[in-house]
Amino acid sequence: MAVEETERMNDLKLRTENLNLYYGGLHALKEISIDIFKNRVTAFIGPSGCGKSSFLKTINRMNDLVPIAKVEGDVFYDGINIYKEYDVTELRKRIGMVFQKPNPFPMSVYDNIAYGPRVHGITKKSALNETVEKSLKAAVLWDEVSDRLHEPALGLSGGQQQRLCIARVLAVEPDVILMDEPTSALDPISTAKIEDLIYELKKEYTIVIVTHNMQQAARISDTTAFFLIGEIVEMGKTDQIFLKPRDKRTEDYISGRFG
Amino acid sequence: MGQRVRKKNVSWNTRKVRNKERVAKGMLWAAAVITIGILLSIIGYILVRGFVSDVRTEYKVISKGSETVMMGERHDIPVSVIVHKGVKVTDLTAEELRSLFMGATTNWGLVSEQDMKVRTYALRRDSAVGDAFRYSVVRDAAYGDGIKFIDTDEEIIENVASMKGSIGYISLKGLERIHGKKVKVVVVRTIAVVANREVLEIRNNVKLRYLNESQLADVFMGNTRNWRDVGGVDLPIRVVGYPENDPLTKEFEEYALNGEKVDPVVTVKDFENLSKMLEKTPGAVGFCRYQDAMNIKDRMVKLERRIVKANITPSFFVKPPKRAGVVGGVSTVIVNTIYMILLTLLFSTPIGVMAAIFLTEYAKQGRLVKILRFGTETLAGIPSIIFGLFGFLFFVSILKLGIGLLSGTLTITMMILPTIVRASEEAVKAVPVSYREGSLALGATKWQTIVRSVLPPATPGILTGVILAIGRAIGETAALLFTMGTDYRMVKDLSSSARTLSVHLYILVKEGLSFERAFATGTILIVVILIVNFTTNRLVGRMAKMSGSKI
Numbered sequence: 001m002a003v004e005e006t007e008r009m010n011d012l013k014l015r016t017e018n019l020n021l022y023y024g025g026l027h028a029l030k031e032i033s034i035d036i037f038k039n040r041v042t043a044f045i046g047p048s049g050c051g052k053s054s055f056l057k058t059i060n061r062m063n064d065l066v067p068i069a070k071v072e073g074d075v076f077y078d079g080i081n082i083y084k085e086y087d088v089t090e091l092r093k094r095i096g097m098v099f100q101k102p103n104p105f106p107m108s109v110y111d112n113i114a115y116g117p118r119v120h121g122i123t124k125k126s127a128l129n130e131t132v133e134k135s136l137k138a139a140v141l142w143d144e145v146s147d148r149l150h151e152p153a154l155g156l157s158g159g160q161q162q163r164l165c166i167a168r169v170l171a172v173e174p175d176v177i178l179m180d181e182p183t184s185a186l187d188p189i190s191t192a193k194i195e196d197l198i199y200e201l202k203k204e205y206t207i208v209i210v211t212h213n214m215q216q217a218a219r220i221s222d223t224t225a226f227f228l229i230g231e232i233v234e235m236g237k238t239d240q241i242f243l244k245p246r247d248k249r250t251e252d253y254i255s256g257r258f259g
Numbered sequence: 260m261g262q263r264v265r266k267k268n269v270s271w272n273t274r275k276v277r278n279k280e281r282v283a284k285g286m287l288w289a290a291a292v293i294t295i296g297i298l299l300s301i302i303g304y305i306l307v308r309g310f311v312s313d314v315r316t317e318y319k320v321i322s323k324g325s326e327t328v329m330m331g332e333r334h335d336i337p338v339s340v341i342v343h344k345g346v347k348v349t350d351l352t353a354e355e356l357r358s359l360f361m362g363a364t365t366n367w368g369l370v371s372e373q374d375m376k377v378r379t380y381a382l383r384r385d386s387a388v389g390d391a392f393r394y395s396v397v398r399d400a401a402y403g404d405g406i407k408f409i410d411t412d413e414e415i416i417e418n419v420a421s422m423k424g425s426i427g428y429i430s431l432k433g434l435e436r437i438h439g440k441k442v443k444v445v446v447v448r449t450i451a452v453v454a455n456r457e458v459l460e461i462r463n464n465v466k467l468r469y470l471n472e473s474q475l476a477d478v479f480m481g482n483t484r485n486w487r488d489v490g491g492v493d494l495p496i497r498v499v500g501y502p503e504n505d506p507l508t509k510e511f512e513e514y515a516l517n518g519e520k521v522d523p524v525v526t527v528k529d530f531e532n533l534s535k536m537l538e539k540t541p542g543a544v545g546f547c548r549y550q551d552a553m554n555i556k557d558r559m560v561k562l563e564r565r566i567v568k569a570n571i572t573p574s575f576f577v578k579p580p581k582r583a584g585v586v587g588g589v590s591t592v593i594v595n596t597i598y599m600i601l602l603t604l605l606f607s608t609p610i611g612v613m614a615a616i617f618l619t620e621y622a623k624q625g626r627l628v629k630i631l632r633f634g635t636e637t638l639a640g641i642p643s644i645i646f647g648l649f650g651f652l653f654f655v656s657i658l659k660l661g662i663g664l665l666s667g668t669l670t671i672t673m674m675i676l677p678t679i680v681r682a683s684e685e686a687v688k689a690v691p692v693s694y695r696e697g698s699l700a701l702g703a704t705k706w707q708t709i710v711r712s713v714l715p716p717a718t719p720g721i722l723t724g725v726i727l728a729i730g731r732a733i734g735e736t737a738a739l740l741f742t743m744g745t746d747y748r749m750v751k752d753l754s755s756s757a758r759t760l761s762v763h764l765y766i767l768v769k770e771g772l773s774f775e776r777a778f779a780t781g782t783i784l785i786v787v788i789l790i791v792n793f794t795t796n797r798l799v800g801r802m803a804k805m806s807g808s809k810i
């Protein structure tokens with residue numbers, strides 16, 4: 001029992017303790033205390049406006065950009081308090097983020113991938129070439145774009161753009177990848193490709209994904225958390241959440257009674 | 260049938276709305292057409308006047324003349340006037356010729372728009388041709404000081420060919436020897452039109468001002484019967500001519516009437532009789548040699564000559580202006596303008612863009628920013644003369660920079676900064692937040708994010724502001740007159756006074772120097788602005804294509 005406990009502690013990637021988020025007068029996250037483990041896919045589901053995106057943004061401190069946002073409580077990444085003891089750019093390098101709408105930069109495919117390494121000081125052409133190829137391959141995009149690396153990224157299809165954004169995150173060698181409804185703007189085929197990719201990526205990375213689509217959560221995640229109006233109603237093994245929800249509200253949501 | 264049914268189904272109200280829609284559409288269309296029409300006609304007019312000069316000048320002699328002119332008391336000695344090939348004249352009036360040989364015109368500027376000294380060569384007096392020339396051209400005055408007297412036609416040809424700006428005259432025999440020499444024969448226009456005194460007087464507030472080429476022909480061919488019809492007094496026209504076979508009649512018919520016949524009411528034998536006839540016949544008009552007409556100066560009829568030719572020539576671009584801009588081109592002024600623009604952009608673009616970035620990205624969006632923004636907006640609307648005044652007091656007087664390139668460009672920088680700041684602000688604000696998020700989420704710092712993913716997509720918008728600013732700077736005169744000065748020579752350093760194209764244009768018009776040159780300068784201005792707009796558009800287009808974003 002004790003051994004299992006320490007093993008669990010070793011696998012702990014992120015932990016929040018009594019995390020509260022306020023947007024001015026709006027209490028957007030309430031007393032969130034959860035653990036997120038290494039090499040797992042942790043999914044957050046819940047109706048829109050319940051605070052899923054806000055939660056992700058507290059993890060890589062993108063909320064710093066919102067002047068009225070105020071965070072209380074603690075977030076630990078590898079045991080370090082990210083609001084107190086972490087350089088924000090270093091944190092964001094370690095914890096990458098993929099957004100709901102694909103947002104490639106208006107530059108070439110190559111420059112998009114090389115963007116991160118470049119801002120972190122890598123200028124050697126050979127190193128960049130290698131990173132670009134490796135990242136595109138890891139995002140299963142290489143075969144589709146290897147012959148158009150120097151063409152505008154905005155010319156790619158939506159699904160390709162989203163995989164490009166994932167590759168762009170991979171290029172800075174992160175540890176955790178946050179994904180905020182990464183497939184909500186995509187067609188089913190592109191969605192399937194991204195889901196396959198997520199399955200591959202979890203071998204090396206810790207993935208936290210917000211999804212609007214419960215089936216997606218059921219398909220790809222190991223752990224699922226159900227959010228409702230700023231609170232975590234229930235969190236557990238995905239199978240358990242979907243098959244045997246403990247909370248009535250979770251059951252209602254999963255069975256499609258609201259949301 | 261179906262049509263009618265459908266029509267019936269359309270309610271009265273629907274029809275009313277539709278009609279209103281149609282009227283509104285028509286009005287919008289008309290407004291657009293009027294606006295575009297006005298703009299195109301203004302630009303078109305300036306361009307046409309810039310490229311084609313259509314000059315009407317009044318002379319005392321008819322528009323055409325001959326290469327060999329009969330001179331002397333009896334008009335029996337043929338003389339030809341030659342000039343160095345480099346002198347850009349094709350014809351001279353008897354008056355101009357006189358002024359050149361009297362030494363009154365010492366520079367070709369006012370004759371051929373060339374800044375070149377006039378050198379005159381004459382045959383010695385004791386030759387028949389020399390005497391005739393003196394009698395017909397120089398008349399009662401003396402030859403100018405600079406004149407050189409030479410013995411033979413050959414020597415005159417040699418001399419004229421060897422010195423720039425030379426002019427001389429030779430006999431008919433000498434004319435055969437000019438072949439292959441650097442000289443050319445100039446047409447001399449010598450026939451004047453004289454009239455009865457009443458024709459030239461003011462009566463009932465009308466007065467004959469001049470006759471243009473076709474009016475002249477109509478008068479002498481009998482097509483016009485009353486002076487009223489050519490803008491003169493109400494008096495029948497009576498043409499007095501020389502006999503049909505008189506050489507002067509032949510000449511006049513060839514040069515003024517395109518070979519048609521003069522239709523005289525009276526014929527006289529010589530000038531003496533002509534002048535008597537004019538004296539006693541109301542409405543009479545005749546023609547004679549300029550040398551004779553000078554005896555009855557006050558009865559010469561002014562004749563209008565119209566010359567249509569290219570206004571902007573390549574030399575206008577490559578030659579520096581001279582003699583207040585009446586002579587030469589605008590090359591140095593173009594260069595000065597370019598210096599002014601480049602320096603202004605060098606100062607204003609970095610400052611403007613940085614200010615815009617500060618206002619949008621860094622400054623706390625509070626009262627201060629609002630005030631700053633209001634300030635820039637107000638500055639953008641302030642008349643440029645105010646900036647000129649400020650520039651004069653601050654840069655020229657207080658900072659003691661003097662009137663020159665630096666003071667001028669700093670003043671223009673002040674003036675266009677608001678335009679650049681505002682355009683840059685809009686452009687920076689228009690960059691999607693998702694680019695910033697994407698960059699920051701990769702661990703880029705704020706500054707890296709601005710430099711690498713905000714500024715590049717904002718560049719087309721910033722450039723649009725820069726174009727507007729360039730447009731304002733190029734068109735500026737008021738702010739520059741007392742800060743940058745009006746020297747049309749090439750600038751040597753930051754403190755030298757410099758004239759831009761617009762200031763040049765302003766001075767040409769204000770000083771009444773030359774409307775033709777003003778239009779030519781205006782055309783160059785328009786072309787410069789078109790080039791600037793075209794290249795920036797291309798640049799923006801290419802950048803958009805590179806990034807793949809739609810503009």
Ligand SMILES: Nc1ncnc2c1ncn2[C@@H]1O[C@H](COP(=O)(O)OP(=O)(O)O)[C@@H](O)[C@H]1O
Nearest residue numbers: 023026028047048049050051052053054055066
């Ligand atoms: N930048 C912001 N400023 C103010 N309120 C915000 C901001 N972002 C989100 N909110 C509010 O916080 C709540 C949670 O939003 P969000 O995290 O986007 O929900 P979800 O991603 O679950 O749809 C919503 O009520 C939303 O209006």
Ligand SMILES: [Mg+2]
Nearest residue numbers: 049052053054
């Ligand atoms: Mg969301």
